[in-house]
Amino acid sequence: MLSIGAIASAQQVTLSARVKIVHGDRETESAHAENVVVWLSPIGTAFVSAPAAKQPLRLAQHNKSFEPHVLVVPVGAVVQFPNRDPFFHNVFSLFEGKRFDLGLYEAGTTRNVSFDRPGISYIFCNIHAEMSAVVIALDTPYFGISNTKGEIVIPKVPLGRYSMRTWYETAPPEALEAMAHEINVTENTSTLGVLPISAGSATTAHKNKYGMDYEPPAPDTPAYEQH
Numbered sequence: 001m002l003s004i005g006a007i008a009s010a011q012q013v014t015l016s017a018r019v020k021i022v023h024g025d026r027e028t029e030s031a032h033a034e035n036v037v038v039w040l041s042p043i044g045t046a047f048v049s050a051p052a053a054k055q056p057l058r059l060a061q062h063n064k065s066f067e068p069h070v071l072v073v074p075v076g077a078v079v080q081f082p083n084r085d086p087f088f089h090n091v092f093s094l095f096e097g098k099r100f101d102l103g104l105y106e107a108g109t110t111r112n113v114s115f116d117r118p119g120i121s122y123i124f125c126n127i128h129a130e131m132s133a134v135v136i137a138l139d140t141p142y143f144g145i146s147n148t149k150g151e152i153v154i155p156k157v158p159l160g161r162y163s164m165r166t167w168y169e170t171a172p173p174e175a176l177e178a179m180a181h182e183i184n185v186t187e188n189t190s191t192l193g194v195l196p197i198s199a200g201s202a203t204t205a206h207k208n209k210y211g212m213d214y215e216p217p218a219p220d221t222p223a224y225e226q227h
Helices: 173-179
Strands: 012-023 037-043 060-062 065-067 070-074 077-082 089-093 100-105 110-115 119-125 132-138 142-145 151-158 160-167 181-185 191-199
Touching (some): 012 037, 037 151, 037 181, 060 077, 070 142, 173 191
Antiparallel strands (some): 012 151, 060 065, 089 119, 119 132
16 A cells, blocks of 8 residues: 555645536536545556544534535544534434444533545434435545535646546436546646536435434423533
């Protein structure tokens, strides 16, 4: 296994791309194209592990939402889940990727999860149905996340062949699978072009951790509110 330092002297390029989120049969382009993830996995070369995070990785609970909504981490990273709301949360992920259930924990406390294998984890709160987030654990350091304008930058990519993958939360899995392909990064490569993504409707309602529909919250009970 090569370290990042071992290939530091190799020629590297910065790649850019633009994603275009297309909705419906009319192919109308969305004005917001953030949170599309594109990553490159080396082919035919020694595996390069993703570097450890330089700062703590956090998926905070605040105002009954997760911040950020999409978080990309290297495989093996520990993600902190601090509760910054004045009431209890119960964060869980039981459907894909890393499976865990953090149980009820109160305001001002934190739980940690190790994302020890590659995969996409869809994360929810067992109390608040409107809360959702996604953690993508990658075993490659070559990735980018689009901004609101759909712009993506992947820095310091060594020359070579890569498998390119794309993820977007509401895109049909078959559409994302069809976008997967190999690319050859050379000293003349600077862009991955425009990546059109067919997006579906907003995320459908999910079940709670027991596989049942959510019940109306009881905000006045000690299990939910902190006074």
